[in-house]
Amino acid sequence: MKIVLLIGLSVVCCWTQTVAAETMVERGRYIVEVIGACGNCHTPQGPGGPDESRHLAGGNPIEEPGMVAIPRNITPDMETGIGAWTDAQIITAIREGVRPDGRVLGPPMPFGMYRQISDRDVAAIVAYLRMVKPVNNQPEPSSYDFPLPESWGPPVDQVPEPDRTDEVAYGAYLAGPLGHCIECHSTPDAHGFPDLENALGAGGMLFHGPWGVSAATNLTPTGLSGKSDAEIKQIITTGMRADGSRLRPPMGFSYYAHLTDGDLDAIVAYLRSLPPR
Ligand code: HEC
Ligand code: HEC
Incomplete structure (x- = not known):
């Protein structure tokens, strides 16, 4: 009787822990502050x-x-x-790149990838953003020398939860919709947009900044052939290769440093499954 009760209690305890780790705000924090690295663009960089x-x-x-x-x-x-926006307006801005006033937002916010963020995950992002400290700051408007598309695609209706038991599929979701690794790491097409069809993960996008120019590397098995899983995970979370060389920006290592082991395993499993380019 006592033993049954104890087992019962421990099951309840672990079940609550799992659920607690999955509250909407916690999930949102993990997406915004870790895999999504929103602050890598949206927080100003000081020295x-x-x-x-x-x-x-x-x-x-x-x-x-x-x-x-x-x-x-x-x-x-x-x-x-975004304090005065409704949840639905924030979700539309993130997944469709359209502001409440109807204006279409421009790159490099990865709208093409964010369209596929699940309904639950995008709601979690909103729940977390509402908890962040409000800061009064009005950035200058962006300027684009080319016409922005009329839209980034048809309205996003419903996006189901990804299957977390399928490691490669969940890795694809982390490296795609949530982390947009694969957007930076695919070869640009004639218009400069990553060619996800013919050159998925093959590298070659260029990033200009105070560091000069960095080129995203080939993450398909051809590019990663000499690297162990442990080295790939170390690079993602520290920006440092096994030979001691450091990666240049703009990849968000300081955010990825907090990725869970399970998510890192899933990302590596997905990269290893890409067609070699
Ligand atoms: C690669 C850089 C980049 C990343 C990563 C990024 N954003 Fe953005 N985001 C931008 C830029 C640039 C704009 C403004 C585009 C414009 O002015 O047309 C923007 C605009 C927005 C807007 C519209 C706000 C407004 O007032 O119009 C929201 C909401 C937003 N981002 C949320 C997010 C969230 C949430 C994440 C992480 C899941 C994220 N962004 C990741 C670059 C980025
Ligand atoms: C904003 C663009 C950007 C994003 C997002 C990005 N990367 Fe990178 N990544 C780069 C660039 C640029 C380099 C090369 C830096 C250099 O050579 O100094 C790089 C290098 C790497 C390397 C080193 C490969 C080698 O051969 O040394 C790995 C591994 C990697 N990225 C994995 C990832 C993963 C996994 C994600 C998502 C969790 C990711 N990257 C997100 C731009 C990005």
């Missing part, structure tokens, strides 16, 4: 790294040929952030 006093309050200008994109203030400040 010593991200300026946490202005966490998510609008990032440094991103200058690429033909554009100066200025990440917006996504704190819940009522005047300059």
Whole structure:
């Protein structure tokens, strides 16, 4: 009788722990602050790294040929952030790239990938953003020398939860919709957009900044052939290769440092499953 009761209690205890780790705010925090690395664009960089006093309050200008994109203030400040937006409006901005006033948002926010964030995960992002400290800050508008598309695709209706028991499929979801690794790491097509059909994971996108120019590497088995799973995971979470060389920006290592072991395993399993390029 006592033993049964104890087993019963421990089951309840572990079950509550699992559920507790999955509250919407916690899930949202993990997406925004870890795999999604939203702050890598939306938090301004100071000389010593991200300026946490202005966490998510609008990032440094991103200058690429033909554009100066200025990440917006996504704190819940009522005047300059997204505090006055409804949940549905925030979700539409994230997944469809359309603001409440109807204006289409421009790159490099990865709308093509964010369209596939599940309904639950995008609701979790909103739940977490509402909890962030509001910061009053109005970034300058972005400017694009090319016409933005009329839309980034048809309206997003429903996106089901990914199957977390299928490691490769969940790795694809982490490296795609949530982490957009694969967007930076696919070869650009003639228009400069990553060619996810013919060159998925093959590398070659260029990133300009104070560091000069960095080129995203080939993450297909051809590119990663000489690297063990442990080295790949170390690179993702520290930006340091086994030979001691450091990766240049803009990859968000300081965010990825907090990835769970299970998620890192899933990402590596997915990269190993890509067609070699
Ligand atoms: C690669 C850089 C980048 C990343 C990563 C990124 N964003 Fe953005 N985001 C931008 C830029 C740039 C804009 C503004 C585009 C424009 O001005 O047209 C923007 C705009 C937005 C807007 C619209 C706000 C407004 O006032 O118009 C929201 C909401 C947003 N981002 C949320 C997020 C969230 C949540 C994440 C992480 C899941 C994220 N972003 C990741 C660059 C990024
Ligand atoms: C904003 C663009 C960007 C994003 C997002 C990004 N990367 Fe990278 N990544 C780069 C660049 C650029 C380099 C090369 C840096 C250098 O050579 O100094 C790189 C290098 C790497 C390397 C080193 C490979 C080698 O051969 O040394 C690995 C592994 C890697 N990225 C994996 C990932 C994974 C996994 C994710 C998602 C969790 C990711 N990257 C997200 C831009 C990005």
